[in-house]
Amino acid sequence: MSITAQSVWNNCLEFIKDNIQPQAYKTWFEPIKAVKLTDNALSIQVPSKFFYEWLEEHYVKILKVSLTKELGEKAKLVYIIKMENTYGNKQPFTEKIPSSNRGSVKAQDVDIPLNNKSPELRNPFVIPGIRNVKIESQLNPNYSFENFLEGDSNRLARSAGLAVAAKPGGTSFNPLLIFGGVGLGKTHLAHAIGVDIKDKYPEKTVLYISAEKFTQQYIDSVKKNNRNDFIHFYQIIDVLIIDDVQFLSGKSGTQDVFFHIFNHLHQNGKQVILTSDKAPVDMQDIEQRLLSRFKWGLSAELQNPDFETRVSILKNKLYRDGVEMPEDIVEYVAKNIKTNVRELEGAIISLIAQSSFNKKEITIELAKQIVEKFVKNTKREVSIDYIQKIVSDYFQMDVDTLQSKTRKRHIVQARQLAMFFAKKFTKASLASIGSQIGKRDHATVLHACKTVDNLSSTDKQFRKYVEDITKKLSV
Numbered sequence: 001m002s003i004t005a006q007s008v009w010n011n012c013l014e015f016i017k018d019n020i021q022p023q024a025y026k027t028w029f030e031p032i033k034a035v036k037l038t039d040n041a042l043s044i045q046v047p048s049k050f051f052y053e054w055l056e057e058h059y060v061k062i063l064k065v066s067l068t069k070e071l072g073e074k075a076k077l078v079y080i081i082k083m084e085n086t087y088g089n090k091q092p093f094t095e096k097i098p099s100s101n102r103g104s105v106k107a108q109d110v111d112i113p114l115n116n117k118s119p120e121l122r123n124p125f126v127i128p129g130i131r132n133v134k135i136e137s138q139l140n141p142n143y144s145f146e147n148f149l150e151g152d153s154n155r156l157a158r159s160a161g162l163a164v165a166a167k168p169g170g171t172s173f174n175p176l177l178i179f180g181g182v183g184l185g186k187t188h189l190a191h192a193i194g195v196d197i198k199d200k201y202p203e204k205t206v207l208y209i210s211a212e213k214f215t216q217q218y219i220d221s222v223k224k225n226n227r228n229d230f231i232h233f234y235q236i237i238d239v240l241i242i243d244d245v246q247f248l249s250g251k252s253g254t255q256d257v258f259f260h261i262f263n264h265l266h267q268n269g270k271q272v273i274l275t276s277d278k279a280p281v282d283m284q285d286i287e288q289r290l291l292s293r294f295k296w297g298l299s300a301e302l303q304n305p306d307f308e309t310r311v312s313i314l315k316n317k318l319y320r321d322g323v324e325m326p327e328d329i330v331e332y333v334a335k336n337i338k339t340n341v342r343e344l345e346g347a348i349i350s351l352i353a354q355s356s357f358n359k360k361e362i363t364i365e366l367a368k369q370i371v372e373k374f375v376k377n378t379k380r381e382v383s384i385d386y387i388q389k390i391v392s393d394y395f396q397m398d399v400d401t402l403q404s405k406t407r408k409r410h411i412v413q414a415r416q417l418a419m420f421f422a423k424k425f426t427k428a429s430l431a432s433i434g435s436q437i438g439k440r441d442h443a444t445v446l447h448a449c450k451t452v453d454n455l456s457s458t459d460k461q462f463r464k465y466v467e468d469i470t471k472k473l474s475v
């Protein structure tokens, strides 16, 4: 049987289908069409630039594995972006982009000490002797201020970001800590600051790194016995951006090394930008001395965007993708997806994909179907109300009793369990959990979580409660 683009792609799809969630498969892979196979390069057609970016960001690994299985080590993937615009008169257009070839902000030359180990490392931190080495800033130029739309929910953080970008290290916002819930733009804003600084001050060395990668690099440096080189590398950065610092929680070695790096940078007027999914007061298992430094500068929160901002974000996205969509549909999506900008964008992309490939008109009906899937998925994330209901049902009491001020032991325990599960299963802060479960403060919630932890390791009956309720909440 001869190998065609279609047959290769079908085999890839089979593999991918087995390895990702059905909904994700339906949204991101069903709309793709295999177009051409030349030598080792498979061209696939995707419905928009965002679609391509999404695939590259979330599925590039699985695409690579599946394609290598089919076409060998030299396999290449080429995206063809095709937008058939169902509205307006714009001609459909195509654009070809090879996989993993997104523009990146230019590498920067810096003099740093060097050793005889691999100079090509993108992020070389090791290095006695002096040699000119390029440090990739790891910034994504698509995440700019220009397309980070302003609204009440992000005004403080965005303005602080602009101020920092205008004068890195020269404002009182040092460090600048950007915090907020999932998908609200922390990473985007952190990149935007870095990108703007590189535009304004090309000679400055900017580095974006996730706390997870930072930790991994640190662990490697300890293994390879070059911890000092690791520290020196970070101490020469002018603007250090660390994403998701809550990841450092419980990792005392990495916290310690970061503490030293932070102090050095701060004392030398270098800028530090951090992001986190929690406010410093809600971070657990982060050393006090580090937490107090996080609070030195400004902690700016990204909140859920209001309706107008959600509409502007969607319109901007459509405009950049060259797609037109009726106002009432944009508003419908914005009205129904409220708490996560990533999902908001995801819903619009699904809508475009469904309409352009299945040749369906974009109607409110279609929008409803798609939004429902997103909203259902979101709802699967349990709410604090739901947790309180499950826990009080389990102990055969009503929610008011669970929340009451009583000190009766079995009620206190039920309340502590509800707090513990709220911490475990939701992204809510300790303060917010406390206020929703009987108007308690964050210290009470913290105490409850610790008590549940202790009791479940010492008391068999209590452990059974925790297991039973976990099962009920996971259904």
Ligand SMILES: Nc1ncnc2c1ncn2[C@@H]1O[C@H](COP(=O)(O)OP(=O)(O)OP(=O)(O)O)[C@@H](O)[C@H]1O
Pocket: 147, 148, 149, 150, 154, 180, 181, 182, 183, 184, 185, 186, 187, 188, 189, 277, 313, 341, 342, 345
């Ligand atoms: N104000 C905004 N204007 C335009 N796009 C936005 C805005 N806020 C968020 N986005 C978009 O939403 C998506 C999610 O943002 P991002 O990845 O920065 O969120 P995050 O807070 O870092 O999420 P996580 O908690 O999962 O790390 C991105 O595509 C980003 O461009």
